[in-house]
Amino acid sequence: MPLSPRRAAVPLASSEPVRLEGVGFGYxxxxxxxxxxxxxxxxGSFHFLTGPSGxxxxxxxxxxxxxxxxxxxxxxLFGSDVTGIADQEVPLxxxxxxxxxxDFRLLDHLDAFENAALPLRLAGRRRAEYADDVREMLxxxxxxxxxxxxxxxxxxxxxxxxxxxxxxxxxxxxxxADEPTGSVDPAMADRLMVLFQSLNRQGTTxxxxxxxxxxxxxxxxxxxxxxxxxxxxxxx
Ligand SMILES: Nc1ncnc2c1ncn2[C@@H]1O[C@H](COP(=O)(O)OP(=O)(O)OP(=O)(O)O)[C@@H](O)[C@H]1O
Numbered sequence: 001m002p003l004s005p006r007r008a009a010v011p012l013a014s015s016e017p018v019r020l021e022g023v024g025f026g027y028x029x030x031x032x033x034x035x036x037x038x039x040x041x042x043x044g045s046f047h048f049l050t051g052p053s054g055x056x057x058x059x060x061x062x063x064x065x066x067x068x069x070x071x072x073x074x075x076x077l078f079g080s081d082v083t084g085i086a087d088q089e090v091p092l093x094x095x096x097x098x099x100x101x102x103d104f105r106l107l108d109h110l111d112a113f114e115n116a117a118l119p120l121r122l123a124g125r126r127r128a129e130y131a132d133d134v135r136e137m138l139x140x141x142x143x144x145x146x147x148x149x150x151x152x153x154x155x156x157x158x159x160x161x162x163x164x165x166x167x168x169x170x171x172x173x174x175x176x177a178d179e180p181t182g183s184v185d186p187a188m189a190d191r192l193m194v195l196f197q198s199l200n201r202q203g204t205t206x207x208x209x210x211x212x213x214x215x216x217x218x219x220x221x222x223x224x225x226x227x228x229x230x231x232x233x234x235x236x
Pocket of ligand 1 (some may be wrong): 053055
């Protein structure tokens with residue numbers, strides 16, 4: 001098995017990492033993208049978010065990672081109402097999340113090891129404590145021989161795997177991943193799913209947005225579907 005991320009010893013403040021009540025969202029001067037979204041992700045749940053291109057999957061994830069604020073309704077994370085949270089309060093909350101973005105957002109001046117180790121460094125851990133774990137994780141995602149490579153020297157698929165390694169490295173309470181297997185082949189996609197599932201079994205709440213309804217169905221996770229701005233459960 002891949003990893004045994006050291007989870008924080010502190011108990012979770014809430015058994016509901018995510019709660020949306022009547023949440024709406026729209027970009028300026030455009031029709032609303034999300035309407036009356038009601039969703040609770042309980043601790044240790046695993047959900048896929050599907051829906052056609054443009055349905056609002058990324059927009060919903062951007063609300064959850066606090067890159068955007070709802071234009072209606074109420075959003076709570078880890079038991080706190082964050083609907084109107086101030087920007088300066090966001091980084092601390094984000095430390096409890098592992099985020100995989102569609103454009104990866106790796107740091108170009110850091111090599112693969114340092115990128116993957118970033119959440120551990122931010123958590124104040126010492127390199128000697130985490131170096132073996134980081135190497136083990138990079139091996140697991142197939143980057144064992146690319147440890148000293150900078151992101152710009154990695155292929156799209158390798159960057160995606162590195163972004164996932166970074167997101168899961170510190171054993172976050174909540175993983176929010178946007179098309180995390182979009183740039184890898186099916187065998188690697190299944191391997192990466194094992195990583196998410198292994199963390200999920202340890203209590204991490206996982207939400208993955210994906211076009212790939214096959215991988216969603218195979219995962220056995222609850223599937224949520226966005227269509228016309230509304231959310232419903234189930235495939236198709
Ligand atoms: N920054 C923005 N400003 C204005 N409109 C936006 C912005 N980002 C997205 N949109 C629009 O919001 C709608 C939802 O986009 P979003 O990226 O959330 O969909 P998606 O389901 O993630 O799509 P995809 O599967 O193609 O990534 C689309 O109509 C899109 O054009």
